[in-house]
Amino acid sequence: MADELNNQPQVTSLAAVRVGFSWARVQAIISNTLTESMRQKIYMVLVLVGVALIGGSNFITAFEFQGKIKAVKDLGLGVISAVGTLLAIIVTAQYLPTELERKTLYTILSKPAHRFEFLLGKYLGILTLLAVTVVVLSVIMGGVLLSRERGLVEEEMALSQQFNETQEQREKRAETIRGQIRDPEMIKALALTLAKLALIAAIALFVSTFSTSMIFTVVLTVMIFLCGMLVGNAKDYFSEQWGRWVNFGLAFIPDLNTFNVADDILMGRKLELMKSLKIFGYGLFWIAVLLFGAHLIFEEKEI
Amino acid sequence: MQSRDKRIAKIAVLFVAAGLVISPLEISIQSDRKELRFGGRGMSLKLREQMGQGLAIAFLGGFRGITADLLWIKLHHEWEAGSEKNTKDRWARIPPLAEAVIALQPQYPPFYDLVAWHYAYNFYHRELYNPDEPDPRVRLHNARHWMFRGETVLLEGTRNIPYDATLFAALARLYDDRGKFNDPERAANYWELSLDKENCPAYAHRMVGHAMHRAAFQKGDPQKFRETFDWWKKIWFEGRANPSEIWSPVRRGLRTMREFCLHFGLLGAEEDAALAQREAELNVPLNERVFTHAAPASPSGWRERFDVWNTEWLAPRGETPQLWEFVRKKVVELRPHVTLTEDEEDWYAQAEERLEVPPHDRLYKRKPAPQSDPPPAS
Numbered sequence: 001m002a003d004e005l006n007n008q009p010q011v012t013s014l015a016a017v018r019v020g021f022s023w024a025r026v027q028a029i030i031s032n033t034l035t036e037s038m039r040q041k042i043y044m045v046l047v048l049v050g051v052a053l054i055g056g057s058n059f060i061t062a063f064e065f066q067g068k069i070k071a072v073k074d075l076g077l078g079v080i081s082a083v084g085t086l087l088a089i090i091v092t093a094q095y096l097p098t099e100l101e102r103k104t105l106y107t108i109l110s111k112p113a114h115r116f117e118f119l120l121g122k123y124l125g126i127l128t129l130l131a132v133t134v135v136v137l138s139v140i141m142g143g144v145l146l147s148r149e150r151g152l153v154e155e156e157m158a159l160s161q162q163f164n165e166t167q168e169q170r171e172k173r174a175e176t177i178r179g180q181i182r183d184p185e186m187i188k189a190l191a192l193t194l195a196k197l198a199l200i201a202a203i204a205l206f207v208s209t210f211s212t213s214m215i216f217t218v219v220l221t222v223m224i225f226l227c228g229m230l231v232g233n234a235k236d237y238f239s240e241q242w243g244r245w246v247n248f249g250l251a252f253i254p255d256l257n258t259f260n261v262a263d264d265i266l267m268g269r270k271l272e273l274m275k276s277l278k279i280f281g282y283g284l285f286w287i288a289v290l291l292f293g294a295h296l297i298f299e300e301k302e303i
Numbered sequence: 304m305q306s307r308d309k310r311i312a313k314i315a316v317l318f319v320a321a322g323l324v325i326s327p328l329e330i331s332i333q334s335d336r337k338e339l340r341f342g343g344r345g346m347s348l349k350l351r352e353q354m355g356q357g358l359a360i361a362f363l364g365g366f367r368g369i370t371a372d373l374l375w376i377k378l379h380h381e382w383e384a385g386s387e388k389n390t391k392d393r394w395a396r397i398p399p400l401a402e403a404v405i406a407l408q409p410q411y412p413p414f415y416d417l418v419a420w421h422y423a424y425n426f427y428h429r430e431l432y433n434p435d436e437p438d439p440r441v442r443l444h445n446a447r448h449w450m451f452r453g454e455t456v457l458l459e460g461t462r463n464i465p466y467d468a469t470l471f472a473a474l475a476r477l478y479d480d481r482g483k484f485n486d487p488e489r490a491a492n493y494w495e496l497s498l499d500k501e502n503c504p505a506y507a508h509r510m511v512g513h514a515m516h517r518a519a520f521q522k523g524d525p526q527k528f529r530e531t532f533d534w535w536k537k538i539w540f541e542g543r544a545n546p547s548e549i550w551s552p553v554r555r556g557l558r559t560m561r562e563f564c565l566h567f568g569l570l571g572a573e574e575d576a577a578l579a580q581r582e583a584e585l586n587v588p589l590n591e592r593v594f595t596h597a598a599p600a601s602p603s604g605w606r607e608r609f610d611v612w613n614t615e616w617l618a619p620r621g622e623t624p625q626l627w628e629f630v631r632k633k634v635v636e637l638r639p640h641v642t643l644t645e646d647e648e649d650w651y652a653q654a655e656e657r658l659e660v661p662p663h664d665r666l667y668k669r670k671p672a673p674q675s676d677p678p679p680a681s
Binding site: 267 | 340366
């Protein structure tokens with residue numbers, strides 16, 4: 001009897017089957033997240049505001065009689081960073097609570113899909129959304145800068161003529177303007193801005209795994225964001241008062257100021273590739289930690 | 304321990320461990336930033352007060368550039384408003400705004416340059432001609448206070464941006480200004496410091512010569528004439544490869560210094576001849592040569608020589624009488640070779656009056672005043 005039972009084929013429930021990690025499932029979640037995010041009103045509004053501000057940045061130069069390119073670049077990069085930060089916080093914060101509220105999460109997780117796949121898909125979807133936004137706004141900023149190029153070169157030429165400068169000196173002036181407008185270092189500044197946005201999105205995702213409402217997630221993420229912006233100052237202050245070892249007490253807060261290199265790059269400073277890679281490495285490390293933390297919480301969360 | 308507590312403990316351990324693991328990289332990034340001089344001054348109560356609430360939030364959000372730009376526009380607006388109405392209270396708002404802008408972006412030279420210009424020129428002028436202050440000594444004292452504040456801003460800028468020539472050149476101009484520091488020797492030093500830096504103006508090397516030239520006249524020290532001669536000589540011979548060089552000021556400076564050096568025995572005949580030979584080897588056009596004893600061939604050549612010495616004669620003078628005797632002698636020597644209009648002579652005579660040249664030393668006469676019609680008989 002016992003042998004008969006042993007020889008019978010094993011009937012296992014679907015839930016007990018250990019399904020391996022599938023990139024295809026993650027991709028499906030990414031594309032779904034991206035489509036869904038782009039259809040949201042908040043996304044459209046923020047992007048339109050960004051486009052309007054960058055497009056209108058030419059007007060700010062009317063108030064500046066010096067540093068006209070700097071003003072356009074400052075405003076452009078500032079808007080990209082602001083719009084990106086708002087998107088990273090708001091769009092990420094609403095996903096888990098909304099999915100739970102609409103009960104769509106149950107359908108996805110019973111497919112079967114790992115909870116980690118769900119988290120990763122959501123995160124990468126938001127990251128793609130941020131990347132698309134940064135690229136679109138950067139292209140518009142590039143267009144605004146290029147549209148200013150001709151006028152500024154002509155202004156410089158007129159000035160050069162006034163000073164009776166040689167052809168070579170005139171060309172140098174024009175080249176300086178072109179160099180400021182087509183500065184390849186800007187790409188590094190934009191890439192590091194995107195890295196900062198990716199980190200903010202990871203923070204928001206981590207918070208949303210244990211929060212019960214979108215408002216709580218947004219508020220807490222904004223607070224962590226401000227702490228991240230100020231932690232560098234705090235470390236400087238505390239290390240002056242009590243020594244460097246105090247900094248280890250604040251080490252668990254990611255220093256978001258590390259990514260703020262755009263202002264200095266705009267002023268013509270160069271950031272070596274190795275140094276930018278270090279900052280990327282720092283960002284990636286914290287993103288990995290936050291995703292892992294989010295996974296630890298979400299894996300055991302009772303839904 | 305409950306499963307929820309365990310989870311919290313796990314997360315806490317994860318973050319503390321991650322913080323400790325990443326600390327060395329974070330410290331390395333911070334030292335890179337300090338080395339590259341990235342980022343401005345951190346938030347402080349003073350900076351917060353200068354910014355106002357809205358901009359302080361923008362600053363905390365990491366929008367340092369926009370915050371600085373908006374404060375800069377506000378500063379410019381205060382300056383314009385104060386200029387229009389000539390009211391002191393508007394301009395009094397400029398210094399705290401300027402401090403905030405510089406603190407936010409200490410790596411941007413135009414901020415220092417323009418703030419220093421406001422202090423050392425606009426504020427200076429306003430205090431010097433302040434109608435509310437009757438005592439001229441107090442007015443001058445107040446004006447000089449702003450001149451020194453302008454200098455302080457520029458010196459701070461040169462310390463924060465040592466790789467850029469803009470502020471070194473601005474400082475040199477301020478030192479060179481006759482109405483301000485009138486210290487051409489320091490000006491020459493700063494022009495020279497600007498030479499190997501980014502954004503150095505194309506004329507900076509000539510400005511070194513001009514400032515040295517003025518310093519030599521001011522001090523009346525023969526050694527300074529030789530140093531200035533050597534500087535102009537260097538540009539004259541070594542700058543031949545530079546197609547954009549403007550030769551007339553170099554030639555004029557070199558010619559003046561050569562004659563001084565010959566006069567004071569700082570340039571021997573042999574060296575002079577060797578330099579003439581070098582000029583010939585470099586195929587310098589005959590009418591442009593400096594190291595030749597031949598008289599200028601054309602009237603414009605004579606005029607150029609006359610202008611050089613006449614400019615020195617009519618420049619504010621130092622305390623070296625033998626120097627001015629020599630300059631006077633050169634002007635007297637060249638005067639027969641040029642034709643001056645009546646207006647020119649009148650203009651030069653006025654300059655002599657302004658410089659309080661003793662009447663027996665004067666070289667020019669004022670134009671006679673036009674005869675006015677006799678008043679009608681009553």
